[in-house]
Each structure stands twice: as structure tokens, then as C-alpha cells.
Amino acid sequence: MKPILTLAADLAAHKITSQALVEDALTRIAAPAGEGARVFLRTHRESALAEASASDALRAHGIVPSPLAGIPVSVKDLFDVAGDITRAGSRALADAAPAKVDATAVRRLRQAGAIIIGRTNMVEFAFSGLGLNPHYGTPKNPWDRATGRIPGGSSSGAAVSVSDGMVAMGLGSDTGGSVRIPAALCGLIGFKPTARRVPTDGTFPLSATLDSIGPIARSVACCALVDSILSGETPQVPPALPIKGLRLGVVQDYVLEGLDDAVAAAFGKALARLSKAGALVSDVRFDALQRLPQINQKGGLVVAEAYAVHRELIAQRKAEYDPRVASRILRGADTSAADYIDLLTQRVAMIADSARLAAPYDALLMPSVMMVAPPIAALEADDQLYGRTNLAMLRNTGVVNFLDGCALSIPCQEPGAAPVGLMIVGQSGEDRRLLAVGLALEPVLRQ
Numbered sequence: 001m002k003p004i005l006t007l008a009a010d011l012a013a014h015k016i017t018s019q020a021l022v023e024d025a026l027t028r029i030a031a032p033a034g035e036g037a038r039v040f041l042r043t044h045r046e047s048a049l050a051e052a053s054a055s056d057a058l059r060a061h062g063i064v065p066s067p068l069a070g071i072p073v074s075v076k077d078l079f080d081v082a083g084d085i086t087r088a089g090s091r092a093l094a095d096a097a098p099a100k101v102d103a104t105a106v107r108r109l110r111q112a113g114a115i116i117i118g119r120t121n122m123v124e125f126a127f128s129g130l131g132l133n134p135h136y137g138t139p140k141n142p143w144d145r146a147t148g149r150i151p152g153g154s155s156s157g158a159a160v161s162v163s164d165g166m167v168a169m170g171l172g173s174d175t176g177g178s179v180r181i182p183a184a185l186c187g188l189i190g191f192k193p194t195a196r197r198v199p200t201d202g203t204f205p206l207s208a209t210l211d212s213i214g215p216i217a218r219s220v221a222c223c224a225l226v227d228s229i230l231s232g233e234t235p236q237v238p239p240a241l242p243i244k245g246l247r248l249g250v251v252q253d254y255v256l257e258g259l260d261d262a263v264a265a266a267f268g269k270a271l272a273r274l275s276k277a278g279a280l281v282s283d284v285r286f287d288a289l290q291r292l293p294q295i296n297q298k299g300g301l302v303v304a305e306a307y308a309v310h311r312e313l314i315a316q317r318k319a320e321y322d323p324r325v326a327s328r329i330l331r332g333a334d335t336s337a338a339d340y341i342d343l344l345t346q347r348v349a350m351i352a353d354s355a356r357l358a359a360p361y362d363a364l365l366m367p368s369v370m371m372v373a374p375p376i377a378a379l380e381a382d383d384q385l386y387g388r389t390n391l392a393m394l395r396n397t398g399v400v401n402f403l404d405g406c407a408l409s410i411p412c413q414e415p416g417a418a419p420v421g422l423m424i425v426g427q428s429g430e431d432r433r434l435l436a437v438g439l440a441l442e443p444v445l446r447q
Contacts, residue, residue, distance in 0.1 A: 259370050
């Protein structure tokens with residue numbers, strides 16, 4: 001499916017209808033040889049077709065609430081949709097009561113005229129960066145599908161719904177990288193806003209401190225448009241900043257350690273292209289990042305806060321949890337109140353350090369993920385490999401959540417190569433400026 005603004009122009013020019021877009025999306029989802037059965041936990045066929053017909057009728061009378069009007073989108077399974085059970089990718093919530101109202105993020109998409117095709121698969125309770133789900137299956141990465149590689153998580157179905165043309169945008173959540181990781185591994189754009197930017201009510205929580213809501217799509221402009229809608233602003237895309245003279249700091253500490261060869265090569269070539277295009281690319285030292293493993297040695301804020309959410313449910317229905325998810329949640333029982341307060345205190349100090357370090361730059365750069373997508377089968381078969389790979393997958397993206405920042409992941413690999421993401425990082429609250437930087441960098445990174 002084309003990028004959102006292209007579809008919006010086609011709809012405005014009457015080259016296509018919303019009805020046709022939805023029918024095409026549903027056909028792709030239902031294709032026996034496709035990933036639809038693993039991508040979607042529920043498809044809203046009848047309501048989507050009815051809403052598409054209504055959208056076309058409104059458009060014929062000049063009523064177009066936003067550029068997203070009439071365009072199919074998907075919603076991760078942890079968002080409330082009125083009438084649906086919010087399972088958050090788990091069996092433990094399969095008999096929960098249906099949601100009475102939409103989550104705010106879903107409601108804002110509807111008000112903008114988006115057509116919600118269905119609910120996408122995810123890592124159970126959003127608690128892994130790999131994308132595996134033993135209950136409902138794991139969607140395969142669009143790259144090297146013959147091998148069967150992970151899509152990244154936790155917004156696994158959201159990414160593959162976009163990569164496979166089932167929708168134009170997948171709504172995801174990002175607590176430690178759950179939008180940017182699958183975007184990077186699947187060759188898409190993922191945007192993690194400052195956490196407070198989009199209300200999280202009606203969203204099954206993982207970490208109240210770190211949870212944020214953002215889009216996965218085909219372009220930075222797509223993400224910028226959707227972000228403006230989700231944040232309650234006027235639907236629009238900011239103008240790109242001139243790339244010549246942009247000050248870009250490449251973080252040297254922690255986030256460059258242990259990169260696999262494909263990621264290191266793609267990242268290095270991308271930096272060279274940015275410099276050639278006129279950006280001022282320089283190295284930045286951020287020694288404080290080396291303290292993160294020690295700060296998070298008991299699992300960090302996410303483990304403590306996830307345990308608070310799950311302690312009653314997991315006591316009653318642990319057998320229905322993915323054992324790998326349950327074991328991580330239960331680590332939170334060992335976090336004391338003093339440990340939690342220490343985490344918050346250290347976070348405040350590191351956010352201040354980050355703001356001082358980033359002040360001379362328009363954005364900071366780092367690889368989104370330290371490796372390309374590994375095969376699903378090996379991770380399913382080996383708990384220790386799963387654990388090591390999950391920590392590695394979350395390492396770089398998790399930095400931004402801890403620092404309360406905003407970030408874009410943009411593909412930077414050579415044509416035909418394994419997808420690799422370059423992450424553009426902004427400080428807390430600088431979301432629209434970061435998107436303007438991303439719009440400047442995207443054409444160079446995609447060369």
C-alpha cells in the first residue's frame with residue numbers, strides 16, 4: 001500500500017476509493033499464502049467496509065476530516081476498541097469483558113476518518129523486543145521469508161501489516177523500542193514520541209513511566225501526520241529542515257558496542273552520505289550511558305511497573321502466560337520501594353546530562369538495533385539465546401525511553417540488503433522539530 005499522503009492525493013483526485021483500498025487490504029489479509037492469519041488477531045471486515053462506503057459518500061460531498069480519511073490502518077491488540085476484547089496478545093485475558101469505549105488514540109484516528117481494519121498480533125503484554133508469540137503465532141519478517149526471521153517486537157503484527165500492504169499505518173506502543181525495533185527490522189519508519197505526547201488511557205499498560213504510543217508507516221511524512229492526529233493537533237506534516245548545516249551528533253558510548261557487521265557497515269555508509277549531503281556529522285561522548293546496565297540490573301522501571309500491573313492476574317493465571325514473559329514480570333517482585341525511588345532519581349539525573357550533551361546538536365544519531373533480524377526457529381528453541389538476543393535487541397532503543405526522549409528509526413541499508421535502521425534522537429518535547437530533521441535526512445538515507 002502506498003504512503004498515506006500519496007493515497008490521500010489519489011483519493012482526492014478520485015483515482016481510487018476508500019472502498020477499493022479496504023477491499024484490497026482484506027484480500028491481502030485473507031491470502032492463504034500470506035501472513036494475515038499471524039498478523040491479525042481480529043479483522044473488522046464488515047465495519048471496515050461500511051466505514052469505507054461512508055467515507056466515500058462524505059468525500060463526494062466535500063467532507064474530508066483529514067488526509068488520513070478513508071485510509072486503512074491497523075491497531076495493536078493492547079488498545080481498547082469498543083466492542084472488542086483487549087487481550088494484549090495473551091490467553092490470560094481471552095475471557096475479559098469487551099471494551100466499552102475506544103482508547104483515546106483509537107478515537108482520534110476514527111475522528112480523522114481512518115478505517116480500522118483490525119487488531120494486530122504482538123508479544124504477549126508487550127514484554128519483548130523480538131516479536132515471538134507462542135499463543136497466536138509469530139508473523140514472519142518480510143526480508144528473507146524463506147528462512148523465517150523475527151519481525152521485531154513488541155509491535156510485530158503492526159509492522160508486518162504495513163510491510164505486506166495490508167494497511168498504510170500500524171498503531172503501536174513503545175516502552176523500550178516496540179515501535180522502532182520492528183520498523184528497523186522490517187525496513188519501515190517507526191516514530192516514538194515523547195511519552196506524555198499521546199494519552200495512554202484505554203491502552204493496556206506495561207510501564208506507566210515509559211509507555212508511549214506511535215506509528216509504523218512507509219515514510220517520515222506518514223508518521224508526522226499520524227503523530228499530529230494522535231497528539232490532538234491539527235493534522236499536518238512540518239516542513240523539512242535544510243540538510244545543509246544540520247548538526248548531527250553520533251553517540252559513541254554504549255550504543256556502538258557489539259554491532260554485527262551488516263549494521264556497522266550500513267550505519268557507517270549512511271553517516272558518510274549525510275556528511276556528503278552537507279550535514280555536520282560529529283562524534284559525541286556520553287559516558288553516563290555505560291551506567292545503564294548497572295542501573296537496570298534488577299530489570300529497571302519496566303519490570304517494577306509491569307509487576308505492579310500483573311501481580312494479581314499472574315498469581316491466578318500464570319499457566320496461561322508465555323513462560324518467558326511471566327519470568328521477566330516476576331523479577332519485579334524483587335524490586336523494593338527504595339530500589340524504585342533510586343531508579344527514578346538516577347533517571348532524572350541522566351535526563352539532565354542528556355539535555356546538556358545534546359544542546360549543541362539538532363539531533364543525535366545511533367543504530368536503531370545492533371543486529372539484523374535473526375531466525376525465529378533458533379530463538380524458539382533456546383531460552384538462553386532468546387534472553388540474550390532480547391536484551392541486545394532492546395539496548396539502543398531503550399536508551400531513548402529511559403531519557404524521556406523522542407526518536408525516529410529510518411531504513412539506511414543498501415538496496416536488497418537486510419533491513420537496518422538509523423535512529424534519529426531528539427530531546428523530550430522536541431517531537432515536531434525531530435520529525436522535521438527526519439524529513440531532511442530520509443531522502444539521503446534511502447539513496
